[in-house]
Amino acid sequence: MDIATGTWLLVGAIFALLVTGLPLAFITGLVALCFTFGWFGPMALPLVTSRVYSFITEYSLVAVPMFVLMASLLDRSGIARDLFNAMRVFAGRLPGGVAIQTVVVAFFLAALSGIIGGEIVLLGILALPQMLRLGYDKHLSIGVVCAGGSLGTMMPPSIVLIIYGLIASQSIADLFTAAITPALVLMGSYILYVLLRCLKNPKLGPPLTAEERENNEIKTKGQALKAILVPGLIAFLVLGTIYGGVASVTEAAAMGVFGVFVAIILRGEFSIKTLHASLNQTLSTCGMIIWIGIGAAALVGVYNLMGGNRFISQMIMGLDVAPIVIMLVMMLILLVLGMFLDWIGVAMLTLPIFVPIVTQLGYDPIWFGILFAVNMQVSFLTPPFGPAAFYLKGVAPPSISLKDIFVSLLPFIAIQLCVLALLLAWPDLALWLV
Numbered sequence: 001m002d003i004a005t006g007t008w009l010l011v012g013a014i015f016a017l018l019v020t021g022l023p024l025a026f027i028t029g030l031v032a033l034c035f036t037f038g039w040f041g042p043m044a045l046p047l048v049t050s051r052v053y054s055f056i057t058e059y060s061l062v063a064v065p066m067f068v069l070m071a072s073l074l075d076r077s078g079i080a081r082d083l084f085n086a087m088r089v090f091a092g093r094l095p096g097g098v099a100i101q102t103v104v105v106a107f108f109l110a111a112l113s114g115i116i117g118g119e120i121v122l123l124g125i126l127a128l129p130q131m132l133r134l135g136y137d138k139h140l141s142i143g144v145v146c147a148g149g150s151l152g153t154m155m156p157p158s159i160v161l162i163i164y165g166l167i168a169s170q171s172i173a174d175l176f177t178a179a180i181t182p183a184l185v186l187m188g189s190y191i192l193y194v195l196l197r198c199l200k201n202p203k204l205g206p207p208l209t210a211e212e213r214e215n216n217e218i219k220t221k222g223q224a225l226k227a228i229l230v231p232g233l234i235a236f237l238v239l240g241t242i243y244g245g246v247a248s249v250t251e252a253a254a255m256g257v258f259g260v261f262v263a264i265i266l267r268g269e270f271s272i273k274t275l276h277a278s279l280n281q282t283l284s285t286c287g288m289i290i291w292i293g294i295g296a297a298a299l300v301g302v303y304n305l306m307g308g309n310r311f312i313s314q315m316i317m318g319l320d321v322a323p324i325v326i327m328l329v330m331m332l333i334l335l336v337l338g339m340f341l342d343w344i345g346v347a348m349l350t351l352p353i354f355v356p357i358v359t360q361l362g363y364d365p366i367w368f369g370i371l372f373a374v375n376m377q378v379s380f381l382t383p384p385f386g387p388a389a390f391y392l393k394g395v396a397p398p399s400i401s402l403k404d405i406f407v408s409l410l411p412f413i414a415i416q417l418c419v420l421a422l423l424l425a426w427p428d429l430a431l432w433l434v
Contacts, residue, residue, distance in 0.1 A: 001039075003306060003307045003308060003311045004311065006035070006039070006306060006308070007303075007308060007311060007312075010031060010035060010299075010303065010308075013031050013034070014027060014028070014031055017030070017031070018340070018341075023291075024292055024295065024296075024341060024342060024345045025288075025291035025292045025294065025295040025296075026295065027295070028292070028295030028296045028298065028299040028345070028348075028349070029294065029295035029298055029299070031299055032048055032295065032298035032299040032301075032302050033048065033298075035299075035302050035303070035306070036048055036302050039302070039306055040305070047301065047302060047305060048298045048301070048302065050301075051297045051298050051300075051301030051302070052294050052297060052298055054297075055293055055294060055297040056290065056293075056294065058166055059250065060162065060165070060166055060172060060248075060249060060250055061166060062250045062253075063157070063162055063172075063249045063250045063252075063253040064159055064162060064163075064286060064289060065282055065286045066250070066253030066254050066256065066257050067157055067159060067162075067253050067256065068159075068281070068282045068285045068286055069257050069278060069279070069282040070112070070253070070256045070257045070260050071112070071119075072277070072278035072279075072281045072282055073257070073260045073261065073264060073274070073278045074109070074112055074260055075121070075122055075278075076269075076274045076277060076278060077260070077263070077264045077267065077269050077274075078267065078269060079230055079231055079260075079263060079264070079267070080105070080109060080122055080126065080231075081126060082227040082230075083105055083108060083109075083227060083228060083231050084101065084102075084105050084126050084127065085224075085227065086223070086224035086225075086227035086228050094195070094198075094207060095195070095198035095199055095202045095205055095206070095207055096136075096140075096194045096195055096197070096198030096199075096204065096205030097205070097207055098127070098130060098131050098134060098136065098205070099131060099136060099140060099141065099144045099194045099198070099205050100191050100194055100195065102123060102127040102131070102144050102145060102148055103144060103147075103148040103187055103190045103191055103194070104187070104191075105123070105126075105127070105148075106119060106123060106145075106148030106149050106151050106187075107148070107151055107155060107183070107187045108228075108231055108232075108235070109122070109123075109149075109152070109231075110151040110152040110154070110155035110158075110183070111155050111156065111157075111235040111238075111239065112231055112234055112235055112238075112256075112260075119148075119149040119150075119151075119152055120145060120146060120149030120150070120388050120391040120392055121391055121392075121394065121395055122149075123145045123148060123149050124145055124149075124391070124392045124394075124395040124396055125395050127141075127144075127145055128141055128142070128145050128392070128395075128396060128397075129397070131144075131205075132397070134206065135203075135206055136204065136205050136206070137203075137204040137205065138400070138404065138408070139404070139407060139408040140194065140197065140198075140204055140205060140408070141408075142392065142396075142400065142404065142405050142408035142409070143408040143409055143411060143412045144190065144194060145392060146380075146381060146388040146389065146391075146392055146405070146408070146409055146412070147190055147381065147388075147409070147412035147415075147416075148187075148190060149388060149391075149392075150377050150380040150381060150388055151183060151186060151187060151377075153343070153373050153374075153376050153377040153380065154179050154182060154183040154186060154370075154373050154374065154377060155179065155180075155183040156175075156176035156177075156179055156180065156183075156239055156242075157176065157238055157239070157242075157249065157252070157253065157256075158176075158179060158373060159289075160343060160347070160372075160373050160376050161175040161176060161179060161369060161373055162249065163289075163293075163344060163347050163348075164347060164351065164369045164372055164373070165369070167347060167348065167351045167352060167355070168351055168355040168365050168368075168369060170365050170366055170369060171366075172249045173242050173243070173249065174366050174434050175366060175369050175370070176239070176242060176243075176249075177243065177433045177434050178366050178367070178369070178370050178430045178431055178433065178434050179370055179373060179430070180433060181429055181430060181432070181433065182370055182373075182374065182419065182423060182429060182430055185419055185422070185429070186374075186377075186415075186416070186419055189415045189418070189419060190412065190415065193411065193412075193415060230263050233259065234256060234259045234260060234263065237252075237255050237256055237259045238252045238253070238255065238256040238259075239252075241255060288344075289344050292342065292344045292345050292348065293344060293348055295348075296344075296345060296347075296348025296349050297348060299348075299349070300348060300349060300352045300353075304352065308353070309352065309353055309356065312353050312357075313353070313356065313357055313360070316329075316357055317357065317360060317361075323361040323362070323363070324424070326357070326361060327358075327361070327363070327371075327424065328424070330354055330357075330358075331371065331375060331420065331424070333350065334346060334350065334372065334375040334376075334379075335375060335378060335379070335382075337349075337350065337379075338375060338376060338378060338379025338382065339379065339382050339383070339384065339385065339386075340384075340385060342387075343376040343379060343380075346376070346379070347372070347376075351372070354368070355368065363427075364427065364431060366430070366431065366434055367423075367427045367430050367431055370423060370430040371420065371423055371424065374416060374419060374420045374423065375420065377416055378413060378416045378417065378420070381409045381412060381413050381416070382409075382413060383406045386406065386409065388409070389402055389405040389406055389409065390402075392405055393405060
């Protein structure tokens with residue numbers, strides 16, 4: 001069997017097994033073993049184990065459970081609730097003000113943890129009921145919660161960028177630096193969209209009345225600034241130490257966990273039950289990431305030993321088209337895969353093949369990492385398996401259907417694709433700080 005036939009057989013086997021409902025980690029691991037024994041013989045098992053060992057012993061991977069634990073503790077504290085109430089003091093008088101403050105709070109939460117699912121659930125509990133109660137348009141409210149909650153794919157300390165840095169052997173600190181401007185552009189685009197729609201039709205997002213502002217737990221700007229201070233200090237503890245060269249990403253993650261621990265203890269919110277639930281969520285989330293990573297690392301490793309990376313590279317580089325067309329094809333592949341696979345699976349399966357091609361084409365792998373992160377943000381919203389929709393459905397009122405959620409996400413998917421196009425046309429938007 002030649003490598004071209006092997007490639008089609010491998011891809012076909014993965015999608016055929018996905019239809020059965022098996023977890024992606026088991027599918028990739030099973031296909032890796034079958035191709036290892038079928039291509040190299042029964043004595044080739046060390047080819048798989050060596051790939052798995054090199055993946056799980058990567059030191060920077062320790063940052064992932066640290067940031068997940070940090071997010072889990074934040075979800076169970078009142079820090080996010082106080083931050084949300086504080087932003088009402090500043091945004092309450094604007095048309096669509098509560099929706100705008102939801103996007104800003106989502107940006108803050110992304111800067112604190114980099115975990116997407118927890119943010120969407122938290123905003124679905126905090127913000128969505130308030131917007132619906134205040135008479136906000138249902139579709140606008142849903143879209144803001146899901147799109148804002150997905151900013152964690154971009155805003156440092158993004159888990160997506162950490163995994164990209166590990167796979168592509170790129171500086172995670174440089175990726176974080178490059179992601180700041182695109183993340184701000186995305187947040188600004190969401191805010192501008194909400195503001196323009198609500199200025200045109202105030203019924204979509206009516207400003208808060210004087211009575212509603214009075215009923216807010218935080219009433220003065222001084223109280224609001226005090227509520228913003230704690231998450232601001234935690235974000236500075238993580239990102240400031242990374243950008244200042246004081247700590248590595250892994251060390252900064254540990255410092256972030258320490259900062260959140262101190263904050264919830266000082267607020268009187270710490271309990272053994274909270275710690276147990278946070279650790280349990282951390283183990284569950286990281287277990288999923290590690291198992292998918294193990295299976296995909298084995299599969300990609302075996303495929304590369306079969307000559308697959310050279311085959312794909314020669315096939316793409318042999319196309320008589322401009323390099324930007326090849327980049328567009330890669331973006332399309334990532335967008336399509338993101339509709340059906342978890343982001344960690346997409347990363348582990350495609351990046352070992354795509355990143356060397358990007359380098360051969362003369363593009364910056366840091367820039368490609370930002371493009372990948374925007375792609376994965378789109379994948380969180382796109383049907384049929386957009387995780388953001390299912391996260392929100394779990395906490396949304398029963399009257400909101402999955403169809404309502406996916407319809408609400410369409411304008412925000414269009415905004416994300418526009419930002420992706422902007423980054424493709426103007427790479428310096430991501431690279432000017434690096």
